[in-house]
Amino acid sequence: MLNLKEQCRIHWNWKDGTFEDKVLIRHSTKQMPWMQFDCSERRLWLSTRNHIQCYRVNQKGHLYEDYSRKLRGPKDDISKFCTKDGLTVCGTRDGSVCGWHSEKSQLLFHYHKISRSEIQAVDFYRDVVISGSRDSTIKMMSMAYHEVENNNQILKTLKAGDRVWSLAVAPDGSTFASGSGGRYEESPLLLWDFATASVICPLESRHRRGAGVLDIKYESPQTLLTCGYDTSVRLWDTRTHSCVASWCEPFDSAIYCLDSDQHMSIVTGTARYGMTRLWDKRKTFPVQMYYTGQQSSPVYSLAFNSRHLYVALDLSLNMLDFTR
Incomplete structure (x- = not known):
């Protein structure tokens, strides 16, 4: 636990943009990695091609691979994954x-x-998995632990109206939200009832x-954040079905x-130059911006805590260390 003096110093490092950029992992070929950070267990999960690697995170933010928890199985590259409650589920590029x-x-x-x-x-x-695809459908599936290969676990197939880019389920399982390409007249952001699989x-x-x-x-079960091609972050209240900020x-x-x-x-990752931004919900303009990786790469995923910011680029995983 940091003392108050150290907390104050690190706070000003975030605000002033004072950090040390460290490359933790390098890739030999360009990728679109996805990352998830488990703060409670101090583990970072990162997808690389067709497997997911687990890293233990020490107090200084450095990574040590846990080879016993390397997840293999898909034949094609992993596009997105989600890990929680001792389970990890992923979607791949071959559907x-x-x-x-x-x-x-x-x-x-x-x-x-x-x-x-x-x-x-x-x-x-x-025990219900949802996935969204470029074929404009959302699939709801049952987890069948007793069978490894089975195509008959689809509970429902939902029409999203456009290619699906993002999905998230509320913490209490009451609703889920889907984000699509926004190419047509229909809204790119839909709120669904998880139990009935119908659009709210x-x-x-x-x-x-x-x-x-x-x-x-x-x-929370009532609030969600979204971002995308409209170059904005939005905070939504599912009780009033409106954007509140x-x-x-x-x-x-x-x-x-x-x-x-x-x-x-809030920290956001942009489409160019490895640029991320720190936002304060109480302010209109960003607190600070950070460039990492010294390359023209989108930020495909990110995670942060009070000391460090992890940024997944096409050729590397970088850490911005604000404790220096």
Whole structure:
């Protein structure tokens, strides 16, 4: 636990943009990696090609690979994954969905090519998995632990109206939100009832053509954050079905991903130059911007805590260390 003096010093480092950029992992070829950070267990999960690697994070933020928890199984590259409650579920570029017991690295199921196109989003709640694909469908599936290969576990197939870029289930499993490409007249952001798999309402009545939603994060069962090609972060209240706050990217760049501390801080990753931004919900303009990697790469995913910011680029995983 940091003392108050250290907390204050690190706070000003974030605000002033004072950090040390460290390359933790290098890739030999360009990739579109996805990352998830488990703060409670100090573990970072990172997808690389067709497997997911687990890293232990020490107090200084450095990574040590846990080879016993390397998740293998898919034949094609992993596009997105979700890990929680001791389970990890992923979607792949050949339209398949896989699930593992995270601690044992045991493959629990592999639904082979359940979608006609690559799966861009995946999430789950209890024993139900949802996936979104470029073929404009959302699949709801049952986890069948007793069968590894089975294509008959699809509970429902939902029409999203456009290619699906993002999905997220509310923490209490009451609703889920889907973000699509926004190429047509229909809203790119839909709120669904998880139990009935029916649309509750669109969360955006007026949108620019092509303003797709690339990332969704629930902060509570009633609030969620979104970002995408409209170059803005938006906070939505599912009780009033309205946008209650928004923050616009000053450089008019698409926002690929976001993360939140569940309080006042938001960090976003943009489409160019490895640029991330720190936002305070109480302010209109960003607190600070950070460039990392010294390359013209989108930020495909990110995660942060009070000391460090992890940024997944096409050729590396970088850490911004604000303790220096």
